[in-house]
Amino acid sequence: MPEYTLKIRRFDPESGRAAYWESFQVELPPERSVLDGVLQARDTQDGSLSIRCSCQAAICGSCAVRINGRTGLACNTKIGEAFERAKSFGHDEIVVEPMGNMPVIKDLIVDMDAVHWKKVKRVVPWLLPAGDPPEREYVVPPESMIDVTQTMACIHCGACVGACLSLEVDPEFIGPAALAKAYRFVGDPRDAATEDRLRDLAEDPHGLYDCTHCFACVEVCPKGVAPMDQIMRLRRRATADYGIKDRNNGYGHEKAFVDLIERYGTLHEAQLLPRSYGQGSLIRSQIDPSSLKQLASSLPTVINGLKSGKVSPKAALWHHKLPDQKHVRRIYKEIHSKDERLELNLYIVGESGGETEGAMAEGSQES
């Protein structure tokens, strides 16, 4: 039977000792899990070694840890594969640590209440229907729920929270799991608070527009929830469907970018900033006090750019149009004039990588 070394991050607040590393030898077949390895070490070598677990089948969401630097479920990670990965970095030990972004309670156990669950509560994770509930159950057409099935797959393991790169620098960010949960209700046809929910998240400086689009949550989620995609859907709803002009420039930035490409085909960067600050409008950015203040705060950067010679005054003032820009404009017109947004959700149709016939789902959202 193969032997593996697990290098585990230990911490016991009661001991008064700082966190330290300890290595354990375990013996088990390569297809068994890293969790099995940790449990064997606990059972045979040190009964105080702590990890949270229950189902051992990637269902309960208890056992998320960081393995060789990558966040994931310990019960869902084969020990043989984890070893191969460690080896490819030139290591002969599998490194197991608690997840990031949450305080450690003991060894591999982090405080999910203090971070993950607190954030989930922040988004009001229950249905807010209009009026009194019906006498019997709510009836909704099954198609209208397809859109939220992806978010419903979440098992609250917190892996995305532990890996989120915005959270790393802004602990107040609402974060991937909670925002994905928010979409679960924003996308639910029975919920009557859609606009309020969106406005609340858009106006929060640590909300919708505090996600840095890093894909870490998409990469680590064991259930394919793709929290970042749900955040992008929330933004799409907030801007395109409700026109919510938030104070974080989320609306302005999207509008400015999309409009500039319609006009020029490629990005006219010098106009992106002022337009973003002016809710998409160049005029507004020059007269509105709050956007003027923001523009002024960017001046040192602009001056640095000009001084270094990378930004020429010409590039700042003039931008060329593509030779066939009329086609880009036509594409914009064709798509914007549709009543429904056409979307292909690979979570629902499957990522075959090849051909999936009849896989297209007409977006259930109005545009």
Added chain:
Amino acid sequence: MKVAYWPGCVSRGFTPELHGAMAAVAPKLDIELVELDRANCCGAGVIAEHNQELVDTLNARTFALAQGVEGAAGMMNICSTCQGAQSECRERLDASSEYREAINEHLQPEGLTYRHDPDWWNKNFLWLLVEEIGLDSLRERVVRPLTGLKVAAFYGCYISRPSRRLGFDRHPERDRYLDMVIETLGATPVDYAGKHKCCGFPLITMNKETSLRQAGRHIADALDADADCMVTPCPLCHLNLDLQQPDAAKRVERDLGLPVLHFPQLVGLALGISPKELGMNKHVVKTDEVQRVVAGVAAAA
């Protein structure tokens, strides 16, 4: 090798030194660049956030133009963000013929069609260099080894995640290519925490604090690991790491001052191209120290 070349918007806007560096490096590697001057912006994640059909159509248009370049081996970009944004659209276009046809309808009036072809590729210059040209061939062309230069690799999110969409199953070492190239050029790769993290650029207009704290932290970590410079295949990362570095320094409350090179600039130095031709005088954080180390090596040799 002939490639359909998509330089992206930023390399022709706020980082013109990148466009120039690539143009100087290509002939040294026998790459013939056919620039796609009719192609449009990839959307940089923002148009995707606005409307999926729109962003998929815009990128299908770019792909169709690239596929029309006679004799090209594939398409090349020089921006991690273009790579990721375009790969995302391509994944959807390739997943369903029905969806692809619906998108291609918008291209018809221009006489264009995106063809589903698993053998056709779109690669960042970093991927192309390792996979199509090869490190051995690169090593043979090095005339000025960057001995003694300690380089911190910075990939950019869009070229790192999600690994499945970005072809890591077939090319599992794509998250190590920068270090491999740095070694091949004779320089020393530096290990530090930020290598695969986010520069913060997508948040620069929406939350400057979160944005620049990220940039500042990674630069500080690289400095603590004794790096002489950073290198990135993404011009958007470059904007946050170089152009914004003075402001980022304030947010992390320490002095920074780490030169940040575009990937083709680093390659170009080792291939013997002058720093000036590579636009290394057009950075906000001065690159003199890097030039001195490189010149010192050349003088000693």
